[in-house]
Amino acid sequence: MRSPQEDAPPRSTSPRGPGRLEERYRTVLRLLPAGYRARWEEEMVAAFLESMERDDPEEAEFLRDYGRPSWSEVGSVAALAVRLRLGGAGTPRSLAWGAAVRLAVLMALLAQAAGGAVGAGLRLWLAGVLSWLPDPPGVWAAPTPSGFWHVAADLSGVVWLAAYLAFLFGHRSAGRAFIGLGMVSLAATAVVSTVDAAPLAVSPWAALLLDGVLLLATAAFRPDDLPVRTRAWLWALPVGGAVLAALLIAGSVASALLDWAGLQAVLVVAAALAYLGGAALRLARPTPAWTLALLVLTVTALALRLLTLVDYALIDGQAAWVVAGAAQAAALLAVGAPLAFLTARSLPRSVPT
Amino acid sequence: MSQYIVAVTEPAFFILTALVAGPRHGYGIVGEVAELSHGRVRLKIGTLYGVLDRLVGDGLVELDREEAERGRLRRYYRLTGPGRRELAAEAERQAANARLATDRLRAFQPAKAETA
Numbered sequence: 001m002r003s004p005q006e007d008a009p010p011r012s013t014s015p016r017g018p019g020r021l022e023e024r025y026r027t028v029l030r031l032l033p034a035g036y037r038a039r040w041e042e043e044m045v046a047a048f049l050e051s052m053e054r055d056d057p058e059e060a061e062f063l064r065d066y067g068r069p070s071w072s073e074v075g076s077v078a079a080l081a082v083r084l085r086l087g088g089a090g091t092p093r094s095l096a097w098g099a100a101v102r103l104a105v106l107m108a109l110l111a112q113a114a115g116g117a118v119g120a121g122l123r124l125w126l127a128g129v130l131s132w133l134p135d136p137p138g139v140w141a142a143p144t145p146s147g148f149w150h151v152a153a154d155l156s157g158v159v160w161l162a163a164y165l166a167f168l169f170g171h172r173s174a175g176r177a178f179i180g181l182g183m184v185s186l187a188a189t190a191v192v193s194t195v196d197a198a199p200l201a202v203s204p205w206a207a208l209l210l211d212g213v214l215l216l217a218t219a220a221f222r223p224d225d226l227p228v229r230t231r232a233w234l235w236a237l238p239v240g241g242a243v244l245a246a247l248l249i250a251g252s253v254a255s256a257l258l259d260w261a262g263l264q265a266v267l268v269v270a271a272a273l274a275y276l277g278g279a280a281l282r283l284a285r286p287t288p289a290w291t292l293a294l295l296v297l298t299v300t301a302l303a304l305r306l307l308t309l310v311d312y313a314l315i316d317g318q319a320a321w322v323v324a325g326a327a328q329a330a331a332l333l334a335v336g337a338p339l340a341f342l343t344a345r346s347l348p349r350s351v352p353t
Numbered sequence: 354m355s356q357y358i359v360a361v362t363e364p365a366f367f368i369l370t371a372l373v374a375g376p377r378h379g380y381g382i383v384g385e386v387a388e389l390s391h392g393r394v395r396l397k398i399g400t401l402y403g404v405l406d407r408l409v410g411d412g413l414v415e416l417d418r419e420e421a422e423r424g425r426l427r428r429y430y431r432l433t434g435p436g437r438r439e440l441a442a443e444a445e446r447q448a449a450n451a452r453l454a455t456d457r458l459r460a461f462q463p464a465k466a467e468t469a
Contacts, residue, residue: 040402046425047379048398076399083403 019064022049028074031081035091048073079219086220092348100292101220106167106233107297108214111267112182113164114240115260116157118248123155156185164237168230172221179218183211202314203261206307210300243267257324261301261308265328268294268301272335279342288346295339302332361443365404367394369413369432369440376417376429379405405430413439 018026025048029041052067054060086098124130159182166175190204247266251258258266272294278284305328312321361369364386371377371385382405383396408414413436417429432440 036406040406042426043379043428044398044402046422046427047383047401049425050380051383051398073397073399076397076403078399080399080403 021052021064021067021069024067025049025069025073028069028077031078033081033084033091033094036084082216082219083222086217096288096292096347098220098222099289100296101217102228103289103293104296104300105214105217105220106164106228107271107293108300109160109164109167109179110233110236110240111244111264112157112160113237114244115263116160116182117237117241118244119157120155121245122248156182159185161237167218167221168228168233170228172218175221176215176218179211179215183208183215186211202310203259203308206304207260209307210304213300257321259308259321261304262325262328264301265305265332268297269328269331269335272298272339276335276338286342286346288343288348291339291342291346295336295343298332298336298339302329302336305329305332361439362404363394364396364400365408366440366443366447368396368401368404368408369436369443372414372430372432372436373440376431378420378427378429382430408436412436 022045025045026041029037029044032041048069052063054063085094086101121130125133159178163175163178163182166172166178186204186208190201190208193201193204244263244267247258247263250256251263275284275286275290275294279286305325309322309325309329312318312325367386367390368382370389371382374385377385379398379401383398383401386394386396405414409416409430412433414430415433417431420427420429
């Protein structure tokens with residue numbers, strides 16, 4: 001028996017030629033990979049048009065010329081496109097993309113989780129709850145805002161820890177829910193900053209946008225994926241937390257111009273340098289998935305850095321921050337170039353279908 | 354071969370069930386699934402063909418025949434032997450889960466729990 005993969009069917013249209021509705025649906029289908037479209041497009045169009053048929057000839061005519069695919073239909077095709085492009089198509093290229101995006105998501109969640117845990121710990125330390133620790137240094141002695149909402153906002157970072165652990169242990173839906181929860185807190189901050197016309201008002205929106213991208217990227221996690229190497233990723237959490245805490249303390253003591261976007265840039269550049277150095281010294285063999293994952297993170301950190309620089313550029317007397325941010329962006333570009341070169345060389349090419 | 358070739362999601366379960374009675378084409382499957390689930394599961398076309406692609410790829414469903422209906426392509430799909438076995442195994446697993454929950458609920462009814 002012939003399977004639908006073996007050949008593409010002839011173009012299927014209505015006897016009166018394609019209407020605007022069909023053309024619009026075909027435009028939506030262009031989100032899908034070409035190979036998949038070649039196999040399924042005609043059937044999808046036929047099934048969609050059949051679902052839009054009406055008994056009333058006038059209504060049918062109207063729909064044919066002025067109808068549009070519903071948002072839920074567009075959403076189902078978009079979700080399918082993301083799944084296929086991140087491994088679901090089963091081609092070497094899509095599998096490499098899927099593996100890379102999963103690694104990038106885990107690394108981004110690791111940074112957020114470590115940041116959330118360190119932030120919450122810092123808040124408790126400054127509040128004097130962690131009395132067994134030495135007193136905070138004098139530069140941090142300024143009173144921190146109190147009140148339920150301020151404390152809740154400072155402690156809300158721990159939802160990223162929950163999100164990270166959820167993905168490590170295969171609870172994808174719970175992980176996405178925790179990311180959504182983290183975004184709610186960030187959205188509240190962004191709205192308050194905008195309403196109050198506070199300085200640095202672009203930064204929370206930029207962070208929110210990238211968290212939305214992160215949420216979409218979790219589509220790369222599917223039920224039939226290989227299990228995550230949980231133990232290694234669990235060990236990375238205290239190590240990442242210690243590195244972040246050390247960077248924060250050192251940055252504060254040295255009065256370094258390091259905000260959250262800058263901190264992320266430093267972490268990504270350090271990880272990329274370690275990876276590229278290991279490859280150059282032949283200590284570790286680069287893989288397409290890790291190279292692409294680091295490239296994705298470099299591009300993301302660069303986007304966040306450039307967007308957040310707008311805030312500093314809009315405020316007088318922040319030239320030093322702009323220069324520091326530009327230097328971080330330049331460092332990201334410097335590690336991004338060899339990563340892009342390695343990716344172009346190692347990523348499997350699309351197989352013509 | 355593993356017991357479960359694909360993760361049998363709810364849409365996959367209903368699509369396989371819709372094909373038990375005989376071959377159906379894409380929109381026919383959508384209608385049958387809506388009827389089987391009493392309107393609860395309304396498959397979008399993108400969802401249907403995402404699942405169908407995997408089911409065909411895993412050999413649980415195969416092409417039966419092609420027809421042209423008013424100038425449009427209709428491809429009919431049918432359940433394969435492995436597809437039937439996979440569906441039976443999944444149905445048994447779901448039934449066992451349901452029995453487990455029902456037995457637990459019977460054993461721990463509020464009135465009994467209070468008197469215990």
